[in-house]
Amino acid sequence: MTVSSSSREAILAAIRMGTATTAKEAGWLHEAYQGLPRTYHHAGSLESEACLSLLVERLREYGAEIAETTPQALPDAIAAQLASTGKRRFAAPAALSSDWLAPGFEWHVDNDLPTDEIEHCEGVLTGAAAAIADSGTIVLHHGPQEGRRLLTLLPDIHVCVLLASQVVETLPEYFRQCIAPPELVTWISGPSATADIEMTRIKGVHGPRSLHVILVHDN
Amino acid sequence: MRASLFITCYNDTLYPETGRAVVALLERLGVEVSFEPRQTCCGQMHANTGFRPEAFSQARRFVNLYREVEHVVIPSSSCVAMMREQYPTIFDELGDEILRREFLALIPRVYELSEFLVDRLQALDVGAYFPHRVAYHASCHGLRQLELGDRPYRLLAKVRGMELAPLANSDRCCGFGGTFSVKNAEVSSAMLTTKLEDVLATRAEYLTGLDNSCLMHLGGAMHRQYAGMTTIHMAQILAATADSPAEAMA
Amino acid sequence: MTTAQPHAELDPRFAPPFPQAALTVLRNPQLRRNVAHAVDIIQAKRGRLVAEKDDWQQLRSAASAIRSHVLESLGAYLEEFEVRCTAAGGIVHWATDGEEARRIILDILRQEQASEVIKIKTMTSAEIQLNPFLESNGVRVHETDLAEIILQLGEEPPSHIVVPALHVNRSQVREIFARKMGLPELSDDPQILTAAARRYLREKFLTIPTAIGGANYLIAETGSVAVVESEGNGRMCLTLPRTLITLAGIEKVLPRFDDLEVFLQLLARSATGERMNPYTSLWTGTVKGDGPERFHVVLLDNGRSRILRRPVERQTLKCIRCAACMNSCPVYRQTGGHAYGSVYPGPIGAILTPQLQQLQHAQSLPFASSLCGACYEVCPVKINIPEVLLELRSQVTRQERSQARRFFDPLYLGLRLANFLFASPRRFHLAQRLGRIGARLFTRKDGWIHSLPSVGGKWTLTRDLRGLPDETFHEWWANRKKEAR
Numbered sequence: 001m002t003v004s005s006s007s008r009e010a011i012l013a014a015i016r017m018g019t020a021t022t023a024k025e026a027g028w029l030h031e032a033y034q035g036l037p038r039t040y041h042h043a044g045s046l047e048s049e050a051c052l053s054l055l056v057e058r059l060r061e062y063g064a065e066i067a068e069t070t071p072q073a074l075p076d077a078i079a080a081q082l083a084s085t086g087k088r089r090f091a092a093p094a095a096l097s098s099d100w101l102a103p104g105f106e107w108h109v110d111n112d113l114p115t116d117e118i119e120h121c122e123g124v125l126t127g128a129a130a131a132i133a134d135s136g137t138i139v140l141h142h143g144p145q146e147g148r149r150l151l152t153l154l155p156d157i158h159v160c161v162l163l164a165s166q167v168v169e170t171l172p173e174y175f176r177q178c179i180a181p182p183e184l185v186t187w188i189s190g191p192s193a194t195a196d197i198e199m200t201r202i203k204g205v206h207g208p209r210s211l212h213v214i215l216v217h218d219n
Numbered sequence: 220m221r222a223s224l225f226i227t228c229y230n231d232t233l234y235p236e237t238g239r240a241v242v243a244l245l246e247r248l249g250v251e252v253s254f255e256p257r258q259t260c261c262g263q264m265h266a267n268t269g270f271r272p273e274a275f276s277q278a279r280r281f282v283n284l285y286r287e288v289e290h291v292v293i294p295s296s297s298c299v300a301m302m303r304e305q306y307p308t309i310f311d312e313l314g315d316e317i318l319r320r321e322f323l324a325l326i327p328r329v330y331e332l333s334e335f336l337v338d339r340l341q342a343l344d345v346g347a348y349f350p351h352r353v354a355y356h357a358s359c360h361g362l363r364q365l366e367l368g369d370r371p372y373r374l375l376a377k378v379r380g381m382e383l384a385p386l387a388n389s390d391r392c393c394g395f396g397g398t399f400s401v402k403n404a405e406v407s408s409a410m411l412t413t414k415l416e417d418v419l420a421t422r423a424e425y426l427t428g429l430d431n432s433c434l435m436h437l438g439g440a441m442h443r444q445y446a447g448m449t450t451i452h453m454a455q456i457l458a459a460t461a462d463s464p465a466e467a468m469a
Numbered sequence: 470m471t472t473a474q475p476h477a478e479l480d481p482r483f484a485p486p487f488p489q490a491a492l493t494v495l496r497n498p499q500l501r502r503n504v505a506h507a508v509d510i511i512q513a514k515r516g517r518l519v520a521e522k523d524d525w526q527q528l529r530s531a532a533s534a535i536r537s538h539v540l541e542s543l544g545a546y547l548e549e550f551e552v553r554c555t556a557a558g559g560i561v562h563w564a565t566d567g568e569e570a571r572r573i574i575l576d577i578l579r580q581e582q583a584s585e586v587i588k589i590k591t592m593t594s595a596e597i598q599l600n601p602f603l604e605s606n607g608v609r610v611h612e613t614d615l616a617e618i619i620l621q622l623g624e625e626p627p628s629h630i631v632v633p634a635l636h637v638n639r640s641q642v643r644e645i646f647a648r649k650m651g652l653p654e655l656s657d658d659p660q661i662l663t664a665a666a667r668r669y670l671r672e673k674f675l676t677i678p679t680a681i682g683g684a685n686y687l688i689a690e691t692g693s694v695a696v697v698e699s700e701g702n703g704r705m706c707l708t709l710p711r712t713l714i715t716l717a718g719i720e721k722v723l724p725r726f727d728d729l730e731v732f733l734q735l736l737a738r739s740a741t742g743e744r745m746n747p748y749t750s751l752w753t754g755t756v757k758g759d760g761p762e763r764f765h766v767v768l769l770d771n772g773r774s775r776i777l778r779r780p781v782e783r784q785t786l787k788c789i790r791c792a793a794c795m796n797s798c799p800v801y802r803q804t805g806g807h808a809y810g811s812v813y814p815g816p817i818g819a820i821l822t823p824q825l826q827q828l829q830h831a832q833s834l835p836f837a838s839s840l841c842g843a844c845y846e847v848c849p850v851k852i853n854i855p856e857v858l859l860e861l862r863s864q865v866t867r868q869e870r871s872q873a874r875r876f877f878d879p880l881y882l883g884l885r886l887a888n889f890l891f892a893s894p895r896r897f898h899l900a901q902r903l904g905r906i907g908a909r910l911f912t913r914k915d916g917w918i919h920s921l922p923s924v925g926g927k928w929t930l931t932r933d934l935r936g937l938p939d940e941t942f943h944e945w946w947a948n949r950k951k952e953a954r
Contacts, residue, residue, distance in 0.1 A: 005563070007563045007564060007565045007569060008563035010565055011563050011565055011719065011768070011770045011774060012544050012547070012548070014770065014774035014775065014777075015543050015544040015547070015719070015774045015777060016544055017774075017778055018774060018775075018777035018778035018779075018783070019540070019541055019542060019543055019544060019777060029542050029545055032538055032541075032542070033538060033724055033725075036531065036534045036535055036538055037527075037530055037531055037534050038527075038531050038731075039524075039527040039530070039531070040524040040527040040528045040531055040731065040734075041523075041524045041527075058744075112758075115675065115709070116675075119675065132745075134744065135744040135745035136744070136745070137745050142759060148708075148758060148759035148760075149704070149707075149708040149750075149759055149760060150708045150709060150759075150760075153701070153704050153705065153708060171730050171733055171734055172730040174730075175726070175727045175729070175730040178726070181688070181690065181691045181693070181725075181726035181727075182751075183557075183693075183752070183753045183756055184751065184752050184753070184756055184759060184760075185749075185750070185751040186704070186748065186749070186750050186751075187733070187745065187748070187749040187750075188747065188748060189743075189744070189745035189746065189747055189748075189749075190743075190745075190747040191747065192699065192700050192701035192747050192748065193699050193700070193747050194615045194616075194663060194699060194700050195510075195632065195699075195741070200639075200659045202659050202660055202663040204663075204667070205615060205663055205666065205667055205699075205700040205701055205702070206667060206670070206671075206674075206700055206701030206702050206704070206705055207700075207701030207704060207705075207747075207748065226942045226943070228891065228897075230942060231901070231941050231942045231943055232901050232904070232937065232941055233935065233937065233938070234938075235938050235940060235941055235942035235944075235945055236938075238942035238945075238946075239942070239945060242946075254943070254946045256894065256943055256946070256947065257894045258894070259890075259891040259892075259893075259894055259897045260887075260891040260897075262891075264884070264887065265884060265887070265888060266859070267840060267859065267862070268836075268862060268866070268880075268884060269835075269859075269862030269863045269864075269865055269866030269867070270863075270866055270884050270888070271863045271866075273884070273885075273888040276888075276891075276892055277888075277891055277892075280892075305859070359839070359840070359841035359842055359843075363841070363842040363843075363845075363846060364842065390843070391799050391843075392799040392839050392841035392843065394799065394839055395839065396838070396839025396840055396841070397839075397840070398836075398880065399836065399838065399839045399840070400927075400928065401880065401924055401925075401927035401928055402488065402836050402880065402927075403487065403488050403491065403800075403836065403837060404488075404927035404928070404930045404931070405488065405491060405492055405495055405930070406488070406491050406495065406800055406803055406804060406837075407839070408930060408931040408932075409495055409803040409804075410799050410800065410803055410839070411931065411932075413799075413802075413803070435932075435934070435935075436932060438935075439928075439931075439932030439933045439934055439935075440931055440932050440933075442917055442932075442933040442935075443919075443931065443932055443933045
């Protein structure tokens with residue numbers, strides 16, 4: 001028995017002295033959990049168009065660029081956004097559709113790219129898992145369309161393709177639509193910021209300083 | 220309508236004019252006021268300083284003296300808060316079941332002054348005349364524990380001749396805090412200075428409130444600093460009429 | 470193994486009592502101005518966002534209920550977390566106290582042959598004084614939060630749990646960075662200062678393979694960990710290194726992933742006055758091809774299981790470390806965090822620190838409050854801090870009154886005397902009469918008392934006291950009755 005596991009027993013025993021249940025009483029636990037009061041709003045009240053407008057408003061509030069497009073015009077919209085950055089070297093997850101990888105740019109597709117190479121990319125293009133309008137949050141589950149976490153962390157510009165059908169109004173709705181808890185999640189609600197110096201809000205400490213969202217009206 | 224006045228230990232000793240004003244006011248409103256001469260203190264000072272056992276006998280005394288009365292009126296939010304918030308636990312711990320039940324039967328009949336006027340007498344216009352510019356200080360106990368809300372403001376709004384000046388940061392504590400004012404006198408004084416900035420900025424002649432404890436602290440500093448403003452308990456404003464103006468303070 | 474103590478003023482074992490510590494900071498106008506400026510801003514932002522959220526009170530109720538439920542079943546949820554986290558590739562360690570946690574972490578670092586670590590700010594690591602321990606054992610610790618860098622380079626102790634350097638202003642930061650980063654030309658523009666920090670840290674993120682951080686939430690259902698942040702240094706530390714060590718208090722656990730829908734709505738609004746903080750990260754064990762290959766969780770007790778046994782004080786453990794209490798506290802607004810002599814300042818510190826210290830230290834903290842209740846009003850998990858303060862005051866007094874030196878403490882004597890007097894109306898009335906006579910000694914011509922001895926002198930420090938009236942209320946009443954007959 002390692003030192004740590006006898007500590008484990010000591011801690012659990014100490015906890016038991018102050019509480020009612022143990023792991024064996026799982027049935028009671030479940031019932032008690034289900035009985036907890038949850039009278040907060042479980043859903044929003046906005047129609048989908050108003051919801052999308054709210055998202056756009058929130059994104060603009062924190063300085064993100066937004067372009068709206070249709071599924072047919074998406075590749076052109078991507079090309080336009082990329083061009084507007086004035087940069088050339090972009091990273092992308094391997095599973096992105098090839099018609100998203102606009103010509104005229106230097107693409108670094110992430111087939112196990114070395115960190116250094118990602119660090120030298122000027123931007124990254126990905127999809128998203130969801131968005132929450134109320135807080136202007138983009139949600140990444142880091143699936144094949146979004147790429148591993150450092151892909152959207154190291155480059156300075158993040159161009160994100162978001163489908164209108166992925167947008168919900170409130171946080172509880174986002175959780176409702178997750179079929180199972182994802183292994184990895186990054187909730188992004190603005191560029192990185194600090195208010196540590198005299199409460200003056202400075203953006204872009206670490207992580208991308210620019211976010212471009214391409215909202216695809218797929219409904 | 221009958222009411223028994225619980226004057227509180229500090230009002231009895233330091234601010235008897237507040238008690239006189241409560242009597243005059245309630246009698247003018249047709250309430251038969253009685254006074255139990257054996258009352259002393261609610262025990263708050265002890266309970267809040269960690270001397271819980273000492274508060275027990277005072278709680279017990281309160282129930283013994285008032286169990287039969289129709290209403291108890293108290294011109295002090297902190298004392299009422301003590302009874303509503305801490306007496307239940309005290310009576311649980313005392314283990315006297317009969318006394319505990321008597322307390323539970325009594326407590327709904329215990330009122331802070333503005334609660335008695337607004338909720339029980341349904342009197343907003345009490346016939347008061349006080350031709351001065353006044354600011355109102357909401358003590359923390361009244362604000363957060365008793366949730367007096369707009370009762371004091373509604374009463375003050377009906378006082379003839381009176382001008383109510385709005386007070387900035389009105390929900391910020393003045394720094395009295397009972398024994399905190401001496402145990403942490405310096406911090407208490409820093410909070411007092413901050414509060415006084417907002418109070419003096421109202422350019423009022425009087426600062427009023429429902430607790431002489433806070434007013435003693437704020438008024439004490441006003442006097443020390445020759446501030447040109449003074450404090451007065453709201454009972455005295457409400458009791459004041461053209462024929463019998465409020466008793467002179469400092 | 471020795472442990473250095475660079476910040477004795479934040480070590481409850483050595484810190485001066487609150488009234489004394491407060492005196493020092495009260496005489497520092499710059500610190501007081503910085504603190505008031507900071508908390509006023511956050512409070513205003515929080516107020517606006519709470520006003521727009523019409524289910525705010527329901528969220529608080531749910532959060533409070535969930536946290537109470539977790540505490541009631543803490544063992545079960547911790548065991549579930551351990552099973553899931555382990556199945557997902559994490560290694561879970563249990564530490565009964567700070568010393569054990571430090572040792573576990575050092576052992577991991579030794580196994581990894583790590584001589585340097587990058588660190589995400591975590592209050593829990595400050596609680597166990599991890600940094601000085603690692604430094605004195607040959608491990609260089611690089612803090613990566615901007616505030617923590619400011620404090621680390623400036624050798625300053627933190628004074629707030631969310632904005633730890635709020636007592637430091639821009640020219641002080643400029644001076645620290647210029648000196649420690651070798652940038653003599655640096656301006657004091659916060660934008661430029663932040664850019665300097667970004668460059669300084671980039672190199673560290675990309676080269677140091679071991680990171681230590683904390684957790685805002687542990688999810689029992691999935692074995693996941695969630696970290697809430699603003700700067701992005703968390704994301705860097707959580708994804709770039711090869712080895713990640715997460716230190717978390719045992720009370721940090723939540724039952725299910727979905728429970729985050731409550732806490733993520735409350736936390737940022739309470740902590741920084743935003744609808745949502747810039748980055749929240751959640752990960753589960755180790756994930757192939759994404760992030761650390763080795764992941765350790767160190768679960769820390771350090772007195773929490775003992776607090777759990779106390780019926781009134783247990784609610785202290787509901788805390789989600791948002792700091793709304795200190796942003797709303799009128800006492801904290803005057804003194805900042807250093808006066809509390811602990812890494813946990815403000816209202817939550819006033820109840821948590823003495824309990825973690827088993828009331829052997831920090832006994833003055835429960836009295837560092839006017840009991841105004843503003844903290845309870847804003848606490849997202851409804852911790853009734855005033856209630857816990859009163860309970861702790863009772864315990865401290867019980868402890869102290871048996872000590873000989875306390876017997877003659879003027880305040881204690883005064884309270885004992887008052888109780889004796891209040892027990893009998895006749896005694897009380899006699900004391901009032903005697904007091905009236907005695908007070909005349911101190912009453913000046915203007916009818917006021919300007920100076921009193923002993924405890925009274927603490928009152929007259931800054932306040933006059935009106936002289937005792939010639940007649941008490943009850944005397945007036947008795948006379949009125951007589952006259953009426």
